[in-house]
Amino acid sequence: MKKLRVFQTVKIKRRHASxxxxxxxxxxxxxxxxxxxxxFLFLILTPYLITFFFGNLREGTGEKVSFAKExxxxxxxxxxxSFGREKIPLEDYVADKLARSMxxxxxxxxxxxxxxxxxxxxxxxxxxxxGREISVAxxxxxxxxxTEKILEATVQTKGVYLTFAGRIVEGAYFAxxxxxxxxxxxxxSDEYSYLQSVSCERDFLADDFGSSFIFSEKxxxxxxxxxxxxxxxxxxxxxxxxxxxEKEMEKYTLYRDxxxxxxxxxxxxxxxxxxxxxxxxxxxxxxxxxxxxxGEVIISVKGAGHGFGxxxxxxxxxxxxxxxxxxxxxxxxxxxxxxxxx
Numbered sequence: 429m430k431k432l433r434v435f436q437t438v439k440i441k442r443r444h445a446s447x448x449x450x451x452x453x454x455x456x457x458x459x460x461x462x463x464x465x466x467x468f469l470f471l472i473l474t475p476y477l478i479t480f481f482f483g484n485l486r487e488g489t490g491e492k493v494s495f496a497k498e499x500x501x502x503x504x505x506x507x508x509x510s511f512g513r514e515k516i517p518l519e520d521y522v523a524d525k526l527a528r529s530m531x532x533x534x535x536x537x538x539x540x541x542x543x544x545x546x547x548x549x550x551x552x553x554x555x556x557x558x559g560r561e562i563s564v565a566x567x568x569x570x571x572x573x574x575t576e577k578i579l580e581a582t583v584q585t586k587g588v589y590l591t592f593a594g595r596i597v598e599g600a601y602f603a604x605x606x607x608x609x610x611x612x613x614x615x616x617s618d619e620y621s622y623l624q625s626v627s628c629e630r631d632f633l634a635d636d637f638g639s640s641f642i643f644s645e646k647x648x649x650x651x652x653x654x655x656x657x658x659x660x661x662x663x664x665x666x667x668x669x670x671x672x673x674e675k676e677m678e679k680y681t682l683y684r685d686x687x688x689x690x691x692x693x694x695x696x697x698x699x700x701x702x703x704x705x706x707x708x709x710x711x712x713x714x715x716x717x718x719x720x721x722x723g724e725v726i727i728s729v730k731g732a733g734h735g736f737g738x739x740x741x742x743x744x745x746x747x748x749x750x751x752x753x754x755x756x757x758x759x760x761x762x763x764x765x766x767x768x769x770x
Contacts, residue, residue: 505550508565516569518562522547523582527572529601530740535747538740539581541756544766545599545738548589552596585753587769590761592622597764602733603740604634606715608687609760610735614669615685620736622763625687628742631731639712641727648725652695655708660699665692676718677725689714689735703734737761 505521507514516524522543530542550562590597605628612620631637643651662683665671670686683692690702702714713731720726733739738760746756757766 503551503554503560503562505562505564507569508563509567509569514569518547518550519582519586521550521564521569523574523579524569524572526582527574527578528568532575532577534740534744536577536581537747537751537753537756538744539578540585540753541738541743541747541760542601542740543581543585544588544590544753544757545601547585547587548596548599551589552598589767590757590764591767592764596767597622597761600734600737601740602735602737603712604637604732605631605735605739605742606688606713606731607631608735609737609739610685610687610689611669612736614671615689615691615736622761623736624762626760626762628739630745631739631741633745634732634741636712636732637730639729641709641711641729643709643725643727645720645723645725651708652700655700655704657698657700658692660692662694665699677720680718682718687715687735688730690716 503518505516505518507516507521525546526539526543529546530539532539534542550564553562553564590599600623607628609626609628610623611625612623616623662673665683666673668685668691671691672684673681674684675681679695681694682690683694685691690705692699692701693705694700700708705711706714706716709727711727711729713729713733713735715730715735717728718725719728738756743756743760746759747753751759754766757764
């Protein structure tokens with residue numbers, strides 16, 4: 429079974445950050461929150477905690493909200509780095525991760541939705557269902573400035589996460605879709621059937637929606653041969669769902685899922701995953717097309733990120749239209765339930 433990697437970092441120029449919805453590293457020169465981060469964060473959070481003890485789930489329809497008997501304040505993140513172990517309260521870590529995974533210029537409701545996904549993913553990683561500790565290895569923790577807006581988004585969603593079929597689910601997110609998100613059952617496994625394909629009609633407005641890459645034929649062949657190939661048959665791929673096959677550059681067959689992302693690419697009986705191809709060629713997305721021209725291979729790409737779960741750009745566009753974070757999450761995770769610690 430494939431493991432979904434929900435945290436993705438896509439580097440872009442700072443001037444594009446507020447529109448493209450990508451993850452931006454914002455380091456404060458000469459200062460680190462590594463040792464004092466938890467203390468200062470607690471001081472800043474105090475007024476919010478006093479006025480907003482239990483988060484805010486009164487927004488949206490509230491039709492898919494349930495409650496669990498557990499207190500999020502009793503859960504800690506154990507961060508293992510080269511400097512040792514640091515025990516961090518869950519909500520402190522969520523705020524720090526939020527500062528690194530979405531620009532604070534984004535709409536508040538989009539930031540809230542992102543905070544919920546970060547928290548859900550962390551809680552899903554607990555070794556035991558009611559475990560109090562989560563283990564990570566995050567060398568970037570404490571290196572980013574945490575703004576008041578980031579703190580507010582964290583506090584107002586305190587304890588909120590996603591569940592499906594009685595279990596906490598990974599909160600998948602990415603930067604920009606190709607116009608649709610991907611179906612988890614087609615590309616991953618039945619375990620991710622809560623990830624349905626939904627339309628993101630405004631994502632084409634993102635500055636980094638479309639991109640192209642040019643390789644010499646020799647460079648292309650070297651990268652192709654360096655990849656990991658799977659032992660598959662065409663029938664095994666087509667059985668996954670609405671998979672379409674097409675030839676490109678005469679000898680490569682691309683198998684696309686219903687959202688048009690490349691699931692597998694085949695040549696002479698060798699099958700490579702679309703995400704594997706994307707990684708080998710340094711592409712922002714697995715929605716790509718191949719074209720040969722004048723001894724060069726041109727790869728045209730749409731979107732940025734793996735395509736599963738919530739499009740950050742799409743979420744921000746929804747927030748601009750007046751949708752709150754409950755509606756945003758309900759749209760991108762239609763089969764999941766929005767749940768809150770009691």
